[in-house]
Amino acid sequence: MLKKTLRFRSAQISVAILLAVLLLAIFGSALAPQDPLHQSVKDFLQGPSSRHWLGTDYLGRDVLSRLLAGTRTSVTTAAEATLVGLVFGAIPGLLSAFLGTWFDFIANRITDAIMTLPTIVFAIGCTAVLGNSLTPAMLAIGFLSSPLFFRVTRAAALEFVRAQYVESAELFGASRFRIVRVHVLNKVIPTIAVAAAMSASAALLIVSSLTFLGIGVVPPAPTWGGVLASDLSYLNQAPWAPIVPAVLIMLTAGALNALADAIRDASGVHVSLLSAASSKAATEEAAATELTQPGDDADPAFLGANSANPVIDKIDEEAADVNRHSAA
Amino acid sequence: MTATVESGRSVDLPLLSVESVDVHLGRGRRAAHILSQVDLTVRPGEILGVIGETGSGKTTLARTVMGLADPSQGEIRLQDKVISSLRGSARRDLRRGGSVQFVFQDPLRSLDPDLTVEQLVAEGLVTQGQASSHEIATRVREALGWVGLDESLLSKHPAQISGGQRQRVSIARALVLRPQLLICDEPVSALDSSNRNNILRLLDELRTSRGLSVIIISHDLSSLAGIADRVLVLYRGRVVEDGPISEVFARPRHPYTALLIASAPALSDQLADQRPEPSSEQHRPLHVRQLRLVDADTATVSNDLEAGCVFRARCRFATDVCGTVPAAQDVPTAHGGGWRVSCHHHSTWRAELEDADRPRVPARPEPLPH
Numbered sequence: 001m002l003k004k005t006l007r008f009r010s011a012q013i014s015v016a017i018l019l020a021v022l023l024l025a026i027f028g029s030a031l032a033p034q035d036p037l038h039q040s041v042k043d044f045l046q047g048p049s050s051r052h053w054l055g056t057d058y059l060g061r062d063v064l065s066r067l068l069a070g071t072r073t074s075v076t077t078a079a080e081a082t083l084v085g086l087v088f089g090a091i092p093g094l095l096s097a098f099l100g101t102w103f104d105f106i107a108n109r110i111t112d113a114i115m116t117l118p119t120i121v122f123a124i125g126c127t128a129v130l131g132n133s134l135t136p137a138m139l140a141i142g143f144l145s146s147p148l149f150f151r152v153t154r155a156a157a158l159e160f161v162r163a164q165y166v167e168s169a170e171l172f173g174a175s176r177f178r179i180v181r182v183h184v185l186n187k188v189i190p191t192i193a194v195a196a197a198m199s200a201s202a203a204l205l206i207v208s209s210l211t212f213l214g215i216g217v218v219p220p221a222p223t224w225g226g227v228l229a230s231d232l233s234y235l236n237q238a239p240w241a242p243i244v245p246a247v248l249i250m251l252t253a254g255a256l257n258a259l260a261d262a263i264r265d266a267s268g269v270h271v272s273l274l275s276a277a278s279s280k281a282a283t284e285e286a287a288a289t290e291l292t293q294p295g296d297d298a299d300p301a302f303l304g305a306n307s308a309n310p311v312i313d314k315i316d317e318e319a320a321d322v323n324r325h326s327a328a
Numbered sequence: 329m330t331a332t333v334e335s336g337r338s339v340d341l342p343l344l345s346v347e348s349v350d351v352h353l354g355r356g357r358r359a360a361h362i363l364s365q366v367d368l369t370v371r372p373g374e375i376l377g378v379i380g381e382t383g384s385g386k387t388t389l390a391r392t393v394m395g396l397a398d399p400s401q402g403e404i405r406l407q408d409k410v411i412s413s414l415r416g417s418a419r420r421d422l423r424r425g426g427s428v429q430f431v432f433q434d435p436l437r438s439l440d441p442d443l444t445v446e447q448l449v450a451e452g453l454v455t456q457g458q459a460s461s462h463e464i465a466t467r468v469r470e471a472l473g474w475v476g477l478d479e480s481l482l483s484k485h486p487a488q489i490s491g492g493q494r495q496r497v498s499i500a501r502a503l504v505l506r507p508q509l510l511i512c513d514e515p516v517s518a519l520d521s522s523n524r525n526n527i528l529r530l531l532d533e534l535r536t537s538r539g540l541s542v543i544i545i546s547h548d549l550s551s552l553a554g555i556a557d558r559v560l561v562l563y564r565g566r567v568v569e570d571g572p573i574s575e576v577f578a579r580p581r582h583p584y585t586a587l588l589i590a591s592a593p594a595l596s597d598q599l600a601d602q603r604p605e606p607s608s609e610q611h612r613p614l615h616v617r618q619l620r621l622v623d624a625d626t627a628t629v630s631n632d633l634e635a636g637c638v639f640r641a642r643c644r645f646a647t648d649v650c651g652t653v654p655a656a657q658d659v660p661t662a663h664g665g666g667w668r669v670s671c672h673h674h675s676t677w678r679a680e681l682e683d684a685d686r687p688r689v690p691a692r693p694e695p696l697p698h
Contacts, residue, residue: 164432165440171394171430172452172505173423182451183440267442 004266011262017255024071032065036222045238054244058234061220063227067245070222074204077138077216077223081203082196084142089149090192094184096150097157098176104154111147119144119206120213127215137216141206145199149192156191160184190264197260201253224249341407342369343541344393344428344509349402349412351385351392362388363565364633366402367656367668370509375535375542377552377573379588380562386545387433389562390511393543394430395419406509424456426505433513435494439486445472446482449501456505471504475530492523499530510534511543516551528555549592553577558665561585564638571659571667581659581669583677584639587619618681619644637672645677 005011024031033053040060048055054063096104123140130136160166160183169179207225210216217223224245231241351363363385370376380386391397393404395414404412406428414422429452432438439448449468453459459467469479475496486494495515502510512531516524532555534540546552552559552573559573561584569582577595580586589595590613621644637654640646649672657674659667671677 163440164434164437167396168430168432168438169451169455171396171423172426172455173420174451174455175420178455182443186442 005259005262008262008265010258011266014255014259014262017251018259021071021075021252021255024068025075026072028068028071032062032068034062034065036061036065036069037220038062045234045241047238047240055238055241057227057230057241058237059220063241063244066222066227067224067248070224070227073134073217073221074207074224077134077207078200078203080135080138081142081145081206082200084139085145085149085199086192086196087146088143089146089151090153093150093153094157094180094188096154097161097184098180107150107154111150114144115147117144120209123210123215124213132215132218134216137210138203141203141210145202148199149195152195153188153192156188157184160187187267190260190267193263194257194260197253197256200256201249204249204253341371342405343372343374343407344368344370344543345405346389346393347402347405349392349399349404351388351397352400353388353397361565361633363392363399366562366565366567368560368567368570370541370543372508372541373535373539374558375531375544375556377556377559378543378545378562379547379549379552379559381547383564384562385565386547386562387513390430390513390543390545393511394428395423426452426456427507428509428511429502429505429507431498431502431510431512431515433515434518435491435498436486438498439494441486443485444482445477445484445486445489445497448486448497449504451501452505467504468500471500474503474534475500476526492519492526495519495523495527496530499527503534506538507540509541509543511545513545514547515544517546517548524551531555549577549588550595553595561588565633566638567656567668567670568639569667569669569671570656571669572661572663572665575661575663575667581667581674582639582671583619583643583645583673586614587616587642590614590616590619614681621646637670639671645673645680647673 006015029036038061040056043052043056043060044058046052046056046060052062052064054067057063057066092107096107119141122144123137126136126140127133130139163183166179166183169183174182205225205228207217207223209225209229211219211223211226211229217226219226228242228245228249231238231245234241346366346368349363349366350361351366352359353362354360366385366389368376368378368389378386378389388397392399392412395411399412402412403410406422411419411422443451446465446468449471450464453464453467468482472479472481477493477496477500481489481493481497486497489497495518499510499512499515510531515531516527519527528551531542531544535542535555544552544556556573558571559569559576560567561569561576561582563584569576569580569585571581576585577589580589621642634653636651637643637646640650643650652672654670654672656668656670659669659674661667673680
């Protein structure tokens, strides 16, 4: 699936962008030309210049340095939240499709309960209990995004639970674990990937609103969302300022979404085949394919052309007639 | 066709026996009675054809034997072992043993589109978890050879091969486990006639070479006529007739079977040709017109399988006695092997017909329009 995905131009560009973001996440702080925390009151809200390539913020800090240094926190945040969401959402989602009515019912009710929790209040509660740092906040955000993963995964998996090849695997005596691993997982992954890309880009932005409240990332530590949030407060003085962090977030989120789309498209052949199979026309279609290429595998010699069976031989002659007609 | 009978294998213990099985699908008040008092036996090396119209319960019968549907009554035995009551790990162990295999009707749906032919054929062996990867590879290639497929297909996906090839892949993945019994649900209904014959000949060949027993489910009489030893006719969930196929086709004892055969023009012509004395009154082929109840009111048919003979609403020989369920009655056969008919009038309807219709029916019926 990976090779097929990388054949798409959009996937290649996305992977290039994401690799660049990854490099920034690792080496960002070292690359920053200036101290991202250094304040200079007389230089506040300046436009781009040779000294500050992307200008300065409301405290006179170098925006380029803050963005570079903030990459790691931002990426970790998004990754952490998405991962937590996946673990608490996607795995129960897959299981609830296979573990029977009771598990499904209970998992659904728990999901309903989680969805009633208000994000910010829950995040504040988590940081109050677990201490105010990034991980508890992201645990909260990820946990609250798990219903999305649960619903999406469950819906996608349910489509395959009653698939005939799953039934066929059951007839071979396959365990549920094996059925999920071999027959279901790779068909559900594209859907989960799209949900994960959405969730990751949302997490990048949620961080900014949490920073605003001083939850998770404590000022003055820089993040992309934090830079964006502070710039938005000074639109009158520097209307262009939010563009830079916004473009960075957009590029990353866009690359994630495009990659997810490419993964889905790479498995698209099979998806279309599945929908064809589920329609009643499938058998007719199969028959039609056969008739258009009669010589394809019609090998009369494969078990000896003349059987001891008069009936089969008679039908054979009819078949030969049909083939002659279609050839003419 | 009568090889099993001639070699005396027909006296062997039955490989599979289904005894008085009832199947309800759904629960509570919505439960539908799909099969009622179904009996069948399959002996080693025998090919049993199961025919019936859409909705007669053919596929449910197969699914019940495979344990995909549970009988509400009766039992199913494989050799001496009752398999219909197995649950959980016991059922899984039986399935992993691979002695009974099922070939689904539509290979496009029963083959995982993401797997290659090699993975598909190997699936049963991999699930068993006993063979080494080298052994699996050898047996997969061997099974492909049995069904006449080339090894170059191993890396192909189901979407990349033709319908006939897919059907053979389906059969190969059943055969790779070296089953004793193969159940094929409409194995040829989606195939053109040349592929159809290849598949049927393959099943016939496997029976001879490997001693495989086969149940072929079909709505098409002519695909069974060449290869099956016995035929079981289902109508609305009940077995109406079960006997040696040559005798049943030559002289059906149940009006429904007679109607089915008369409705298949190619088959009835052929049967007429094969008979030693086609002009003999005794064996004169029947015509649909003689058997059909013209003013049949099937809309008011009760869904209750216990409310009399299931065919009576469409039967022109039905009388008051048909309001009770007919018991299966033994009919003498020329070659042995058992012939059972569920009809109150099985010994009289033909005579009644010949008396009543003699002046009006032409000696040789005109073929039906196709």
